[in-house]
Amino acid sequence: MTTVDVAPRPTVAARPFGRALAHTGVLTRRNLLANVRLRDVLLLSAIQPIIFMVMFLYVFGGAIETALPPAAGGSYVNWLIPGILAQFAVFGASTTAYGLHNDRLSGVIDRFRSLPTARSAVLAGRTLADLTRSGVILLLQLGVGILLGFRPQTSIPALLAALGLALAFGFACSWIMATLGLAVRNTEAIQAAVYSVVFPFTLVSSVFLPTQTMPGWLQAFAERQPITVVANALRGLMLGPEALPPGHTVAGQTVLAIVWTAAILTVFVPLAVRSYRRSVS
Amino acid sequence: MEPIITVEGVVKRFGREVRALDGLSLHVPAGIIYGLLGPNGAGKTTLIRILATLLAADEGVVRVAGLDVHRQAEAVRDRIGLAGQYAAVDGHLTGRENIEMVGRLYGLSRRQARARTSVVLDRIGLGGSAHRQVRTYSGGMRRRIDLAASLVGRPQVLFLDEPTTGVDPASRREVWDLIRDLVDGGTTVVLTTQYLDEADQLAGRIGVINHGRLVSEGTPEQLKSHTGPAVLELSIPDSQHDAAMQALGQIAPAAYDRHRGTLVLPATDGVATLQHALRALDVAAITPTDVGLHRPTLDDVFLALTGTGRTDRDLNDPVEATL
Numbered sequence: 001m002t003t004v005d006v007a008p009r010p011t012v013a014a015r016p017f018g019r020a021l022a023h024t025g026v027l028t029r030r031n032l033l034a035n036v037r038l039r040d041v042l043l044l045s046a047i048q049p050i051i052f053m054v055m056f057l058y059v060f061g062g063a064i065e066t067a068l069p070p071a072a073g074g075s076y077v078n079w080l081i082p083g084i085l086a087q088f089a090v091f092g093a094s095t096t097a098y099g100l101h102n103d104r105l106s107g108v109i110d111r112f113r114s115l116p117t118a119r120s121a122v123l124a125g126r127t128l129a130d131l132t133r134s135g136v137i138l139l140l141q142l143g144v145g146i147l148l149g150f151r152p153q154t155s156i157p158a159l160l161a162a163l164g165l166a167l168a169f170g171f172a173c174s175w176i177m178a179t180l181g182l183a184v185r186n187t188e189a190i191q192a193a194v195y196s197v198v199f200p201f202t203l204v205s206s207v208f209l210p211t212q213t214m215p216g217w218l219q220a221f222a223e224r225q226p227i228t229v230v231a232n233a234l235r236g237l238m239l240g241p242e243a244l245p246p247g248h249t250v251a252g253q254t255v256l257a258i259v260w261t262a263a264i265l266t267v268f269v270p271l272a273v274r275s276y277r278r279s280v281s
Numbered sequence: 282m283e284p285i286i287t288v289e290g291v292v293k294r295f296g297r298e299v300r301a302l303d304g305l306s307l308h309v310p311a312g313i314i315y316g317l318l319g320p321n322g323a324g325k326t327t328l329i330r331i332l333a334t335l336l337a338a339d340e341g342v343v344r345v346a347g348l349d350v351h352r353q354a355e356a357v358r359d360r361i362g363l364a365g366q367y368a369a370v371d372g373h374l375t376g377r378e379n380i381e382m383v384g385r386l387y388g389l390s391r392r393q394a395r396a397r398t399s400v401v402l403d404r405i406g407l408g409g410s411a412h413r414q415v416r417t418y419s420g421g422m423r424r425r426i427d428l429a430a431s432l433v434g435r436p437q438v439l440f441l442d443e444p445t446t447g448v449d450p451a452s453r454r455e456v457w458d459l460i461r462d463l464v465d466g467g468t469t470v471v472l473t474t475q476y477l478d479e480a481d482q483l484a485g486r487i488g489v490i491n492h493g494r495l496v497s498e499g500t501p502e503q504l505k506s507h508t509g510p511a512v513l514e515l516s517i518p519d520s521q522h523d524a525a526m527q528a529l530g531q532i533a534p535a536a537y538d539r540h541r542g543t544l545v546l547p548a549t550d551g552v553a554t555l556q557h558a559l560r561a562l563d564v565a566a567i568t569p570t571d572v573g574l575h576r577p578t579l580d581d582v583f584l585a586l587t588g589t590g591r592t593d594r595d596l597n598d599p600v601e602a603t604l
Binding site: 019022023024026027032033034037038106107108111112114115116117119164 | 355359365366367368369378382383385386388431434
């Protein structure tokens, strides 16, 4: 046999950054193709957040409209959509945990770790693919929201800023989920961990309802936790300052949301990379 | 010449109790197929994972292609290929895309990866199906794609952990041919297997591992000669096993092969040993239901060395055994 032989091969190890970038591109594409080619998965994962949105809109809407701040224009849909976008940014991030977990079960992570693959590329490829996927679903949610009567009250740039902020926060959450997906070995345990983080954080927030009616101790948590901050920032950017609780400004909430995003990334990117290096199936 | 793989006094613990590898040492010369045999839990997969840089040894020295697997892991990864126990290929990608992706991760440019992939696909004989998504493939085809993916980087050393488990007999022969060709091309292959005939067919050298240590090593012929020129196999009713073991103990140490359900002992003197054995059993009032005298197989070697019949699972019923 002369063709499949052992021969020196040009290596790009001399350019570590270029290599990391190339590998990230290769793996992002791989992960995105799974979304595109496995049609049922794509369809169901896009339908679920929309059903969720419509459900909350019609189940809660009627009861809540009177309690809303005037900036919502008396319609729950205006209040809900920015909150839902913040909520989905977190929900969409849980895909990262399952994706990495499945890759470990199928032996793909082992293969990647045995290759001269840039250390950061497997995680970056995963989180970037999930970011793209979240972007598509957020746009879909926004589109359906507009069909159901959502009307942004500010400007196009502010709307784009809101979408960017939601995605940036979702990207940061992906790294929490990456850490979780690699550190926890068991599928059910991951599910439990995801739900015990995602549900309380999204429910005890300003995503669905203003926080004022919650008991004091709960309200104290709900007002300060990052999902509320992000939901407030999105509301401010899409509906204007009147949509915010008294004493809050759009700029203030936006900056705070960016600080949370940066803080999560600072803590969880190194943690996830460490989990990846240690992950052994 | 320095062996391409050097393992010296390697210890790997899992938790406080388990010593998966307990001072293991072995050397693999370049350009051969080295078969690792051992009962389930002997430490074969742990060793492969350490060699492939996936796991760090707690003690000892491990060198692959002249490089320390711990301190020079990145350079080692440049020179090795790994196909694990499960075909680690993506169902949603085509065969070609899977191989190209691994080629890119080995550091090939897009053009190089494409060219190498065509070569490798031709080699494994999957050219015609390469454009189909792998989830439509049979188990044997997935295995071949998995192997092909580990070849695309032209590794000097290829690690195969049970490369034919779950592969039908016809595909098994194809995988064997492929592995032989690789070695002809200069690659060193280290494989674990639960099929002793596979080790017998393929491996130039075999290392038998038990309880995290190397208990025997040599060519298949050398290993077989350890058990003498022949082995005697006796079927005895279950209730009389202990008595039979005792009676036969005067002649040679007998071992019970759980999987074949027989007592096995080395027949150093051939037919004479058979006669002695039958006489000894007769004195103990035991009548065997079946008797056989045959040339030793690796199964017999394995039984003698490890006290268990097969390397991992019962061959006839691998599914049940893994549940």
